[in-house]
Amino acid sequence: MLEAVIRQNSDNTDIQKHALQKIQDELRTCNSELHATEENKKKLLNEKMILEERISRLEKKKVDEIRTLEKDLEQERKMTKHRISELEKQLAEYKVLYKEETVLRKRNFNTIEDMKGKIRVYCRLRPLTPKERTHKENDVVTCVDEFTVQHVGRDGMIKKHFYDRVFDGSATQKDVFNDTRYLVQSTIDGYNVWIFAYGQTVSGKTFTIYGSKNDPGLTPLATSELFQILEKDRDKFNFSLKLYQNNWVDLLLPNPKPQ
Numbered sequence: 001m002l003e004a005v006i007r008q009n010s011d012n013t014d015i016q017k018h019a020l021q022k023i024q025d026e027l028r029t030c031n032s033e034l035h036a037t038e039e040n041k042k043k044l045l046n047e048k049m050i051l052e053e054r055i056s057r058l059e060k061k062k063v064d065e066i067r068t069l070e071k072d073l074e075q076e077r078k079m080t081k082h083r084i085s086e087l088e089k090q091l092a093e094y095k096v097l098y099k100e101e102t103v104l105r106k107r108n109f110n111t112i113e114d115m116k117g118k119i120r121v122y123c124r125l126r127p128l129t130p131k132e133r134t135h136k137e138n139d140v141v142t143c144v145d146e147f148t149v150q151h152v153g154r155d156g157m158i159k160k161h162f163y164d165r166v167f168d169g170s171a172t173q174k175d176v177f178n179d180t181r182y183l184v185q186s187t188i189d190g191y192n193v194w195i196f197a198y199g200q201t202v203s204g205k206t207f208t209i210y211g212s213k214n215d216p217g218l219t220p221l222a223t224s225e226l227f228q229i230l231e232k233d234r235d236k237f238n239f240s241l242k243l244y245q246n247n248w249v250d251l252l253l254p255n256p257k258p259q
Contacts, residue, residue: 120164123149124176126204127169143168173211177221184225195222 125143141151143166153159165179183193195218197205211217216224 122165122167122176122179123161123163124167124171124204124208125149125169139169173208173215173217173221176208177218180218181222181225184222185229187226188229 125139125141128137128139141149144150144160146166147164148160148162149166150158150160167176180195183195187193195209197209199205207217209217210219211221
């Protein structure tokens with residue numbers, strides 16, 4: 001019986017040893033896993049620290065860039081403000097100079113116009129009409145030069161007449177207007193200007209002053225010139241204009257009608 005007890009104790013001891021060995025193996029495995037976990041933790045903490053340092057550097061760099069940008073923008077703003085101030089001063093000076101130049105130009109311009117004469121007489125020779133050419137009629141008055149016309153008098157002698165300007169039969173409406181267009185500027189400058197045509201019936205007075213739809217005369221050309229000048233300096237003028245030709249016509253209306 002003693003042997004049986006000893007054998008049983010021996011078996012129990014083996015079982016306990018085996019169990020202990022198993023526990024020790026499991027403990028070693030847990031220690032190994034714990035060590036690996038610790039190493040992984042250290043690695044992760046190190047990566048975290050590196051990332052935090054990188055983020056900190058980036059944030060600092062970003063802050064520095066923003067401060068530099070703000071500084072540059074502030075400096076540029078001051079420079080721009082200074083430049084604008086200088087330009088405003090120059091603009092004010094230019095406005096004064098322009099005003100003085102405009103006054104001087106107007107004075108010189110109207111002095112030149114006055115030197116040409118307060119009253120100027122132009123002569124325009126009408127070309128022969130088709131009917132006159134059919135009847136083989138000749139020009140009675142001929143143009144000698146841009147200031148002189150001549151004709152044969154009753155005594156058979158050549159008579160000459162002198163004008164401020166002579167337009168022969170080949171002159172166009174624009175040729176006549178170009179010699180008088182500067183008077184439009186004089187009207188804007190405050191001078192009174194009057195242009196009228198004088199001559200016998202069928203001498204071309206109406207055609208010279210009014211012209212036709214396709215070949216306008218002095219009045220429509222001068223009106224167009226007037227509006228062009230006013231449009232160019234529209235910030236200086238406030239105007240309303242009517243033209244008289246038997247009826248009053250408001251030129252500012254889209255479709256002007258006689259009143």
